[in-house]
Amino acid sequence: MNPGSETAVADARPNSSGADVNSDQDLVASVLAGATERFEELVRRHQPKLFATARRYARREGEVEDLVQEIFLKAYAKLDTWRGDAPFEHWLMRLAVRTCYDSLRAHRRRREMAVTDLSGEEADWLERHAVAPDSTQDTDAEGARALVATVLERLSPAHRLVITLLEIEGRPVKEIAGLTGWSIPLVKVRAFRARAEMRKILGRISRERFL
Amino acid sequence: MDYEKLRRRLLETARRNPPSDRVPYAFERRIMANLPVSGRSDASALAFWTRGFWRGALSGVAAAGIMMGSLGVVSDRGMEEVDMNSGDSLEEALLASTQAEVEL
Numbered sequence: 001m002n003p004g005s006e007t008a009v010a011d012a013r014p015n016s017s018g019a020d021v022n023s024d025q026d027l028v029a030s031v032l033a034g035a036t037e038r039f040e041e042l043v044r045r046h047q048p049k050l051f052a053t054a055r056r057y058a059r060r061e062g063e064v065e066d067l068v069q070e071i072f073l074k075a076y077a078k079l080d081t082w083r084g085d086a087p088f089e090h091w092l093m094r095l096a097v098r099t100c101y102d103s104l105r106a107h108r109r110r111r112e113m114a115v116t117d118l119s120g121e122e123a124d125w126l127e128r129h130a131v132a133p134d135s136t137q138d139t140d141a142e143g144a145r146a147l148v149a150t151v152l153e154r155l156s157p158a159h160r161l162v163i164t165l166l167e168i169e170g171r172p173v174k175e176i177a178g179l180t181g182w183s184i185p186l187v188k189v190r191a192f193r194a195r196a197e198m199r200k201i202l203g204r205i206s207r208e209r210f211l
Numbered sequence: 212m213d214y215e216k217l218r219r220r221l222l223e224t225a226r227r228n229p230p231s232d233r234v235p236y237a238f239e240r241r242i243m244a245n246l247p248v249s250g251r252s253d254a255s256a257l258a259f260w261t262r263g264f265w266r267g268a269l270s271g272v273a274a275a276g277i278m279m280g281s282l283g284v285v286s287d288r289g290m291e292e293v294d295m296n297s298g299d300s301l302e303e304a305l306l307a308s309t310q311a312e313v314e315l
Contacts, residue, residue, distance in 0.1 A: 036246060043239040048232035055230035065235060072242045133216055144224040151221060168225045199214040202221075206212050 024088035032080055043072055046089065050096055056164050057100040059149060067103055071096045097161070097179045104157035118205065122147040126209060154201050159194035166191050 022030070022041065030038040047068065054067040075095055082091045118126070125143030152160050165176045166187075173191075177184045 037243070039246065040239050040243050043242045047234045047238060051234055052230050052232035065238070065241075068238070069242060069245060073245060076246055129217060129220065130212055133213060141224075144221065145228050148221045148225045152225075163222070167222050170226070195218070198218050202214045202217050203212075206214070206217075 025084055028079055028082060028084075028088060031076075039076060042075075042088075046092055047072075049089070050092070053093070053096050054100060056168070057104055057160070059153075063103075067100060070103075071099045074099060094179050097165070098181065101157060101161050101180065104160060108157060118150065118209070119143075119146055122150060123209065126205065130206070151198060151201055151205075155194060155197055158190050159197050162187060162190045163194045163198065 022038075024042065024045070027038050027042050031042070050068045050071055051064065054064045054071070058064045058067055071092070075092055078095070082088060121141070121143035123143075125141055125147055152163065155163065161180065162176065165171045165179065166173070171179070173184055173187050176182070176187050180187070182190070
């Protein structure tokens with residue numbers, strides 16, 4: 001890619017409906033050539049995915065917005081480091097995952113879990129699970145959703161990240177290694193430890209609740 | 212309680228309820244408004260000059276350190292010489308008066 005070329009700036013291909021459709025590569029080249037306003041199209045194109053990603057790591061909507069903003073500002077500052085050999089979306093997602101991880105580490109709140117930390121819905125769901133653990137009906141319940149978020153918040157940042165990417169988003173280990181910058185063995189080790197930590201947290205909650 | 216089963220159920224819940232990808236109204240304008248005002252090229256130029264400034268400053272400090280070190284060694288030697296010379300001249304000054312009295 002030659003970001004500075006004038007042809008890249010002027011390269012706008014009309015689609016079948018007549019509207020101008022630029023590839024990510026064209027838009028990046030335009031921005032690097034000085035057409036800063038073209039960055040808005042990149043933002044508009046990729047912001048839904050970044051919001052969905054950021055909402056996995058932050059609960060409050062204000063935090064989510066700040067996180068997405070930080071990702072886009074970093075992307076803008078580092079735009080010239082995208083070489084164009086991989087899709088722009090992958091590069092942006094790597095930046096997003098690393099920014100979310102940094103945010104988790106910065107806002108690390110390792111509060112001791114207590115029963116009072118559980119909402120009524122979470123506690124009710126947990127009690128129902130204790131009575132009928134094989135029931136598969138209420139995984140969509142608000143209590144279950146809230147309990148997942150509570151448990152994930154108690155995990156260490158690295159463990160939360162690896163559980164989210166591996167077990168919730170279902171990404172392969174190799175892809176996680178690429179996104180996080182960790183080696184493949186490190187991803188596996190962290191996944192193993194994350195599962196153990198999650199069981200430990202659930203055990204602590206259950207003991208405090210039912211004993 | 213089987214915590215592994217509980218863990219799996221909770222993760223299944225998370226998988227079945229992905230977070231929303233809803234974007235706040237005009238969020239892209241907020242991003243554009245927060246981009247560096249001076250633009251990318253000026254930002255790069257600023258980074259270039261800042262990097263140059265720091266390199267220059269560090270080189271200056273290093274050069275000053277080396278010069279001070281070498282001056283310290285030189286001045287130590289110089290002081291020894293001065294001390295020796297000043298001892299001789301003091302002796303000459305003291306003896307000069309006695310020599311003058313003897314000659315008289």
